[in-house]
Structures are given as structure tokens and as C-alpha cells.
Amino acid sequence: QSPFGIGRTATPAEIAGWNIDVGPDGRGLPAGSGSVSHGREVYQNQCAACHGDQGQGGVGDRLVGGQGTLATSKPIRTVGSYWPYAPPLFDYIHRAMPQNAPGSLSNEDVYAVSAYILHLNGLLPADAVLDAKTMTAIKMPNRKMFVDDARPDVNNSACMAGC
Amino acid sequence: QSPFGIGRTATPAEIAGWNIDVGPDGRGLPAGSGSVSHGREVYQNQCAACHGDQGQGGVGDRLVGGQGTLATSKPIRTVGSYWPYAPPLFDYIHRAMPQNAPGSLSNEDVYAVSAYILHLNGLLPADAVLDAKTMTAIKMPNRKMFVDDARPDVNNSACMAGC
Amino acid sequence: GATLAGRAIGSASASSNLPPDVPEWMKTPGDPMGSQPYGSPSPFEKHVVKNIPKDLPQYLSASGRAPLQDLDGIITPNGLFYERHHAGVPAIDPAQHRLMLHGLVERPMIFTVDDIKRFPSTSRIHFLECSGNPGYQKPFGKTASDLVGLLSCAEWTGVSMKLVLEEAGLRPEAKWVIAEGADAVAMKRSIPIDKCLDDAMIVYSQNGERLRPQQGYPLRLILPGFEGNMNVKWLRRLHVTAEPVYSREETSKYTDLMPDGVAREFSFVMEAKSIILRPSGGQRLSGSGFHEISGIAWSGRGKIRRVDVSVDDGSSWQEAELQEPVLTRALTRFRLPWRWNGEPTVIQSRAIDETGYVQPTLAELIAVRGENFFYHNNAIWPWRIAVDGEVSNAANS
Amino acid sequence: GATLAGRAIGSASASSNLPPDVPEWMKTPGDPMGSQPYGSPSPFEKHVVKNIPKDLPQYLSASGRAPLQDLDGIITPNGLFYERHHAGVPAIDPAQHRLMLHGLVERPMIFTVDDIKRFPSTSRIHFLECSGNPGYQKPFGKTASDLVGLLSCAEWTGVSMKLVLEEAGLRPEAKWVIAEGADAVAMKRSIPIDKCLDDAMIVYSQNGERLRPQQGYPLRLILPGFEGNMNVKWLRRLHVTAEPVYSREETSKYTDLMPDGVAREFSFVMEAKSIILRPSGGQRLSGSGFHEISGIAWSGRGKIRRVDVSVDDGSSWQEAELQEPVLTRALTRFRLPWRWNGEPTVIQSRAIDETGYVQPTLAELIAVRGENFFYHNNAIWPWRIAVDGEVSNAANS
Ligand code: HEC
Ligand code: HEC
Ligand SMILES: [Ca+2]
Ligand SMILES: [Ca+2]
Ligand SMILES: [Ca+2]
Ligand SMILES: [Ca+2]
Ligand SMILES: [Ca+2]
Ligand SMILES: [Ca+2]
Ligand SMILES: [Co+2]
Ligand SMILES: [Co+2]
DSSP: OOSSOOSEEOOHHHHHHHOOOOOTTOTTOOSOEEEHHHHHHHHHHHTHHHHOTTSOOSSSOOOSOOTTOTTSSSOOOOTTTTOSOSHHHHHHHHHHOSTTSTTOSOHHHHHHHHHHHHHHTTSSOTTOEEEHHHHHHOOOTTGGGEEEOOOOOOOOOOOOSOO | OOSSOOSEEOOHHHHHHHOOOOOTTOTTOOSOEEEHHHHHHHHHHHTHHHHOTTSOOSSSOOOSOOTTOTTSSSOOOOTTTTOSOSHHHHHHHHHHOSTTSTTOSOHHHHHHHHHHHHHHTTSSOTTOEEEHHHHHHOOOTTGGGEEEOOOOOOOOOOOOSOO | OTTOOSSOOSHHHHGGGSTTSOOGGGTSOOBOTTSOSSOOOOGGGTTOOOBOOTTOSOSSSEEEBOOGGGOOSSOOOGGGOOEEESSOBOOOOGGGOEEEEEESBSSOEEEEHHHHHHSOOEEEEEEEEOSOSSOSSSSOOSSHHHHHOSEEEEEEEEEEHHHHHHHHOBOTTOOEEEEEESSTTOOEEEEEHHHHHTTOEEEEEETTEEOOGGGTTTOEEEOTTBOGGGSOSSEEEEEEESSOOOOGGGTTSSOEEOTTSOEEEOOOBOOOEEEEEESOTTOBOOSSEEOOEEEEEEOTTSOEEEEEEESSTTSOOEEOEEOSOOOTTSOEEEEEOOEEOSSOEEEEEEEEETTOOBOOOHHHHHHHHOSOOOSOOOOOOOEEEOTTSBEEEGGGO | OTTOOSSOOSHHHHGGGSTTSOOGGGTSOOBOTTSOSSOOOOGGGTTOOOBOOTTOSOSSSEEEBOOGGGOOSSOOOGGGOOEEESSOBOOOOGGGOEEEEEESBSSOEEEEHHHHHHSOOEEEEEEEEOSOSSOSSSSOOSSHHHHHOSEEEEEEEEEEHHHHHHHHOBOTTOOEEEEEESSTTOOEEEEEHHHHHTTOEEEEEETTEEOOGGGTTTOEEEOTTBOGGGSOSSEEEEEEESSOOOOGGGTTSSOEEOTTSOEEEOOOBOOOEEEEEESOTTOBOOSSEEOOEEEEEEOTTSOEEEEEEESSTTSOOEEOEEOSOOOTTSOEEEEEOOEEOSSOEEEEEEEEETTOOBOOOHHHHHHHHOSOOOSOOOOOOOEEEOTTSBEEEGGGO
């Protein structure tokens, strides 16, 4: 079956341990849940130092605001204004944040802090609790604004003289 | 005259300072001279540590003997047995020896130590004095044994099967 | 000067190394064999290092540029290859590194680094370029490295990604492969299956030796012509899927924002581009007369077909000579002999690739994309030459 | 293993980096940007260094070999490029280095290093090989590096020697150029004028960056296809003459002694040669099954046309695949897929260059040249594979 006979079969347990992908459709989101209010705590303890206490940014990206700015000369791209799907927020925080200790948050804490960031962006009420189902259901405001690559999109001519 | 106009003219003094080439015909040999007996002194002081007190070799090459061995299974290539011309001996010692302080010998000392090495090889009598003229006149015994490159000299076939 | 001995310090003693004098380094033996079991550049070249800004807010997610204007030919030496990483450079023990391949495959698999090296190998010279190299807004960099230094080129050796995927057996629904790195952000990108089955490679060597840690040691992806970030470093996982995963680096970042708020996604290819490296910003012509114009061109769509150079601020153009061999998706060195007449002017280069695509001007790009597009700026770059020979970035004035 | 944290030492804790566990290097950020302004290999590759014998009588006139069996592709990284020098490596200040050009020219000249860089430039990939690589007598080296490690290949950038000679104007009697280095032996070789006006280069860069001190910083000659010693390093002087100078290195050394005592002089070209690097001496096949055979071929007379590989002790041969691009006087990587049946055998490769010359066997060479020829041994090299997979030099048994 394997043309070269190189490598070995991966076990389901091994795959489960390494596969941390969460798709735009929520596939891969784990069990568990987290509330906006617990998220506020996680955020202030583990995120605010880099992202600002209101999510206004610092060493880390701005996480809040910017809706309505994308078509202006000073677009502000944040989770709230730009990201097309909600579940990849879980994916990214879970794999990469906090920057100093990535992968250290429990699934519950990732749900909670995601809920808090979405709440700061007006995308979840203050009493919301986020889990696989509710996170997948969120309609991100900028979702429809993504299109496929349209290049080549310019057409220079190879003028050689009198250009 | 210079297509790119890069660089500058070298003066005769600059060339004289840098051109240390001595050709097989003795061209480039400087004025001055040195005796076998003075050469023995130079050799014992500055060369013997590496080349052996009889020129038998050590860290440095063997410098003496080997005539008649080149066509045997244990050829011994030395100044005496192998080198085709005498003036390049001046050239090499002057530019490269002693290994720890190349270029440090006076022209007289180079003539002298060359004379001593040639003497050890039976190519100069013990009372000889070497200068540009006498050094150029020496007929090295192996001179006639050098021929041009004769390659390709083998002819393998690209047999593909049943070889 | 001939009487001065020993190491020269200052200009008076320095002249003792010039003709007719014998330079000091000919008078005593140099460093013995074995002084450098692994070699390094001359101490006189210690200023030639990666171009890393001294004032970044932080250095974990940051980049260091190749000093392009100091380099020759098409190969970037490994010590000066550009770097971009999002959580520092991991120190990976190759004996404990694994590549997992799972998802829409017949048999999920795990490979050691030695396993990957056992596959049939291939070596190819390809460029890598970060997609934000440079942006669309002033001020633009002063030197060629400031401007487009997130670019390098090496001979990569590894296995065709296709062979590794076939070892596990692709299922018919397989349309994308999600590649993930073993760094602290577990960097992740979605790659169309067509690319994976075409010229994609899983590599372990760059310029003959093992990958440098900064370039993904012990394993990385090479997707020839695709933006640098997709060439996932420290590769640990390949997840074969039917859909892209919409990771943060393919949504929040590495998407191209148009003036109307629309954003282009999955814009992978680095389009044809060129830049003059000599003379270039920060350099100074020694005077009128002969000066070769030399630069590099490259295209993510294939080979460079032609490079034109203008020495009169774009009024007319001449075809430059291309250094052979011209390789697909590799840097191509171009050269034009030039005699500077000593008058101020603007010089620039324009690449044309084998698809016929012509490198655009910055104005043409901005007319279509606006100034917020951020990525994929492949504009023609003009250098201004002042009457005193100083070269500066003409797009800043 | 999941409970163990921190850097693993020993096998028990090591397993915590393996799936399903998350490796330690994904849990904390890695080295920040700027940790290595000039990069170096992974600490896990510290065994990959130049191959320098520990028991040489002295280290000033000595050589260090490229670890060929650990390298991929055709580019030798600068840190591992082979070294051969006769009085150590001089530490030359490029601002105080000069190239003098005199003799049978219209106008004797002096060039600074910057002058040489102002000429039209060219970049080419060429191999360099020491002419004594290896000798003709047992015991032969154990590894490929021991055997033919005085060989490397780089992309060189510099000026065509012809342009520099023309700048001074050659006189009609000019037939040879004597090149001299600025090292402590003032290394000197005579070069036929035809080579100087053909493809000879005066170079300042190797693999994009400035020459390494060991390779001749700041200037060296490159005579594509000619024996390494002639490619004079630390180049300081070119003396145009009507006759060769019969220097020590073209008489006492680098001449080829025949059994009858006749010696061939001015034998410059390195003839077509190849060697299998994987599997090669000192390596061990992990077991029967698929193993790619991979090696390098080169010829001083031009391009490699074909490489054949035998896996049955020379009874039959198969054509190997050549990695594109095949460049003139450059290393060419060849590969053959192979399934080892687990039985002892001998493998070897045979290069054929564009002149039709076929790489000879050692026996053929010795039949013509005897065993005292010393230089220019370009024999086919056989590796023996034992039943346990160990690979050794078949010519020693
Ligand atoms: C030590 C600094 C630091 C801490 C602590 C930190 N972050 Fe970040 N964060 C960053 C940096 C820097 C980036 C940008 C990384 C990059 O682009 O490579 C970032 C990016 C992000 C992004 C992506 C934003 C976007 O629009 O692309 C999110 C979301 C995020 N962080 C969430 C968090 C959360 C939640 C926490 C706490 C649990 C946290 N961060 C803690 C530094 C930090
Ligand atoms: C510190 C050691 C050392 C000293 C002192 C030394 N030599 Fe040498 N010599 C060498 C070495 C080593 C070589 C071989 C160099 C090489 O092949 O690159 C050599 C080579 C030679 C050769 C070339 C031999 C041949 O057949 O090719 C001659 C001639 C020579 N030395 C003469 C001298 C003379 C004369 C002196 C003293 C004035 C001297 N040497 C002092 C180490 C030394
Ligand atoms: Ca002097
Ligand atoms: Ca993009
Ligand atoms: Ca000025
Ligand atoms: Ca674990
Ligand atoms: Ca020879
Ligand atoms: Ca054994
Ligand atoms: Co908690
Ligand atoms: Co004296």
C-alpha cells in the first residue's frame, strides 16, 4: 500500500494529541465552555499586559473595534472588524497565546477569553457562555467581504522608448 | 587605452618591490652571491630543525638524495633528484622559507643556503659560490625527464551489461 | 613604510602593506588548518549581517532582512538568509521531531526525520519572499535590504511532497493540506492540493547543509513561488482536508485589503519583481564613468524572460543581460553596463516573466489596490542618483 | 511522558516530545530575532565540520576536507568548503590589498579590491578540486570525505580575467600569466594565456557573500576545471610572460610521476569523475528495502553527459538521473532509486562527460600511470555493502 514502505501508522491517540485544528465550521472545537465574565478574569491576568486592558493593543495586536473602518484610509483590522469566522479565534488563542506560554490555557479558559474578546467587540452579550455550538453559530460581521485572489490585477506595458 | 578606465599605472619601483619571480632561465635572480660554507651555517641555524641536519627531512620535505629512485616503486623526489631547474630553488626559498619567517633571508643567505642544498645533492663542490650566473648554469640531473601532460591516457568503455 | 613591522594601526603604518612594500600578512604564517572547523566570514566583513531594526516593539514575532545590496549572484549564503518567525526560533532535537500526516488519507502516518531523508530526494534552487516586502505607504526603506530584504534564494534538498502524500494514500475528497509548524505559535497554513502534488517539497537541506534553525530545522515546506509564510518551517503536521482551515495567518494576516473594504484571500503567488542592487539606496557612485548596473529579478509564476533597465527616469528602457542559468522560481541576476555622465538621474528595473506579465509601477498597483493592500507589493523601484553620486530611494521624494 | 517538562535528557524524558505529547519547544517562545545576526547551524549538527586529521605533522601546509557524505545538492555551504593552504590563512585587510598586473602588457597596473568590483561582473557555479584527491596507494580513505573531500562547489562572482588583462593591454608575446598569492608562501602558478582569455575569473564572492579567508579573501583566481592549486588565493600579482615560471608548485609538486621516471608537467585539467555519497563508507543501511543511491559527478572538460551506477559489483550498469540544471565544470548530482535485497554487494558510479570521456577504473589508471603518479586520480570508486548494511571502501579489501 505504501510505495516506499517508509514511516509507520499513526495511532488515533497520537493524532488526537497533535491535531489541534479548529475549522471555520467549528470542526475540532473541544467539549467545554467558558463565560464572558470568566473570560474577563483570564484576559486581565494573562492578556491585558500585551493587548491593553480594553483590547486596544500594545506589544500585541489591537483586538477590539474598527468596524466600519475597513473602507477608509485608516482601516483597523481586529477580531471584531475583520475576522471572517469565530472558531479560528479559539484555534489561534489555543495554539499561540499567551505569547509567553502558548498552549497553557485550559479549553475552558480559551472559550472564556474568546467570549470576552467577542463581547468587547459587541458580538456577544455580557452574560454569554461560549461552547462549540454557540461559537460556531456566531456570524462575524466581515464574513461576506472576502473574495478570491484576483491577480494579475494590473497590466503594465513594456514600453521601450518615449515612455 | 584602458577600456573601463579602472585602476592606475604601477610604477617601476612598485613592480620592483613586488616582482619576486625567478624564472628557470635565471631571469629575476638578484645581484649578490653565497658560498656553500656560509650556506651550511644558514641551514643549521634556520632550516635543520624542520628539514633535518643532513637534509633528510622532518616536518619539512626531504631535500637531499633520491637520484636513481624515480623509476622504482619507492621514488624519492628532492631538489637533487627531481627539480628540473636550479633558479626556482632561489625563488622558492626566497619567497617561502624558512616557513616561520618567509622572506626574512637576505639575498646572500638565499644564495648560500641554495648552494649548500645543491652541494648536499652532489651538484656543487664544497668550495662553490653561487650567484645569478653560476646558478643559471647548473644542469639539474632530472631536467630531461619532464614531458607535457598526455591525458586523456586511459580509455574505459561504457559497458552496460555482462561487464 | 618598509621599516614598520607588525600589525598596522592607523594610516601611516597602514601604507607599509602597499607596494613596493611587502604586506605584513606575507611575512608570517597565517591561521593554521583547523582554526575554523566550521568557517566564518573575514572579520573585515563583520558589518555584513542581517538587517534587523534596533527599535522593534518586540523580537519574537519579527523579521531580519538579507543585506541584498552586499550580496552577489543568486545564492543567499545561509548565514544571511532572511528570517521571519512569529514566536522565536525553536531549538528542535531532530531525533525527537516527528512529521504526522493525517486526515483524508488511506493510512495516517508518522515519519521521523530519517524517514523523510530515506525518500527519493531532489534539489532545486528557489527564492523565498515574505508577502509584505514592502508595504504601499511612505516612507519606504532607504536601502534595497530595507525595501525588499525579506527575500533570499537557496538550493533546497528534500523529497517531493507528492511522494510523502502518496505514501499515506490520498482519498478522493482531499483538496487542501493544512501544514503546521512545531514553533510556539504552531504556525499553520492551508495549501491547495494541486500545489502539493505539483512542485511542493519537504526539505531538510539548504545550500548543501542541513536547514538552519531560522529556516525551519529539521524540516520545512517549500512551495516554490508562494508567499514565504506558507512555506511552513519546523514542519510537524500535514492535515489533509476538503476545505481550507481559515487560520489566523490566512484571514487576519496575509489577506489583501482593497479600498472598498473587500479583502482578497488565498492570494499565494509572488508576482514578477526586480530590483537594482548596485547602485542602490545608501551607496555612492565614486564618480562619473563606468558603473555596472546589477540586480535581481524573480517570479512566482516561473522563469524570468526579460529584465529592462531605465537610466533616464523611465523615458526609455534597455534590455539587461540575464545571468545563466535562468531557473524557474529562482532569483535571476541581471546586469547592464552603464557609463554615468555625472548628471542627476533615476534608474530602475522592470521584470517580465515567462507568462508575459510585466512588473508594474507603484502607481499602477495603488490605482487598483489602494494603499491598504499591504501585501504583494511587486512595484518597479526607482533609485535617484544625485550629482555627488549619492543614491536614494526615489519613491520617498 | 506528558508530565515531564523542561529540556529532556535521556530516553525516558525524551519521549515527552513525541506524539501524542506536545514537544517542549512548542510551549515557550524560541530564540528572539537578532540572536544570530550572522546565522550558524543547529547545535544538533555540530558534528558536521570539515574533516581535518588530528595527527598531521603540522597544520600550516595542510588540508581540510568537505564532509561530502553529509551534504546535499551541488552547492557546498561556505562554512564547509574544503581548504588547502601552504602557510596558513592570511588575515588580509581588503583596504590594504592590491592586485598588480605587469610584464608583457602595454601599461602595468595596480588595482584596489574596489577597482576589481567596479568591472563588469559575472557569477558562475564551478567546482574546485585539489589534484591529489586521493592518491593511488592503499589504504584509501574510509569515508567519501576521506577519499575525495578535497572538492567543493560554489557560485563564484567576479570579473572575467580577460577584461582585467585587456585593461592593461596584452602584448603579442604574452603566452602565460604567473599568478601569485599574498600568503606567506606567495603561492605561484603559471597559467596558459588561452585559459586566462577564456573562462578564467578573478572573484570576490562565493555563494553570494565575500570570499571566506580560507578561500582567498579578498580576491582569488577561478580557473574552471583546472586543479585547485592553480586557482590562486589571496591574489596579489599577475605577471604576464612568454614562458611558464617553473615554480616549485609546478615542478616539485603537482607533476605526475610515471613508472619509468618520466614526469608529466602542466597537467591542469581535472578529468571526469563521480562518487556515490549515499550509501558510502562509514554509513549503514537500516535494512533491506528502498534506499536511494545519490552522488556527485564533475568534469574539468565541461558538462556531465551521463552517470551510470552499478549495484552488482560492476557486472551491469544503469543510467542514473541527473539533477537539472547540469552546468559546465560544476558538480552534478545524480540519483538512482534502489531496493536493497539485503545481500552483500558492491555499488559504484561512472561519469561520462560531454567529450565522451568515460571515468576509468583504478586498475586502468594504474596500468598506465603506475602507483607513484599521486595526482589526478579520477577512478571509479566501489563501496562494499555488508550483510548487516555496513558500507566500506571496497578498494581497501
Ligand atoms: C507577551 C505578550 C502577549 C500576551 C501575554 C498575549 N498576547 Fe496575544 N498577541 C501578542 C502578539 C505579539 C501578537 C501578534 C503575533 C503575530 O502577529 O505573530 C498577538 C496576537 C494575538 C491575537 C491575534 C489578533 C489578530 O487580529 O490577528 C489574538 C486573538 C490574541 N493575541 C489573543 C491573546 C489572548 C487571548 C491572550 C491571553 C490569553 C494573549 N493574546 C496574550 C502578544 C501577547
Ligand atoms: C618551521 C619549519 C620549516 C623551516 C624552519 C624551514 N622549512 Fe623548508 N619546508 C617546510 C615545509 C613544511 C615545507 C613543505 C611546504 C609545502 O609543501 O607546502 C618546506 C619545503 C621546503 C622546500 C621545498 C622542497 C621540495 O622539494 O619541494 C625547500 C627547498 C625548503 N623548504 C628549504 C628550506 C630552507 C632553505 C630553510 C631555511 C632557510 C627552510 N626550508 C626552513 C618547513 C620548514
Ligand atoms: Ca619593504
Ligand atoms: Ca496573501
Ligand atoms: Ca548629497
Ligand atoms: Ca501532553
Ligand atoms: Ca598536475
Ligand atoms: Ca559488520
Ligand atoms: Co480558568
Ligand atoms: Co648571512
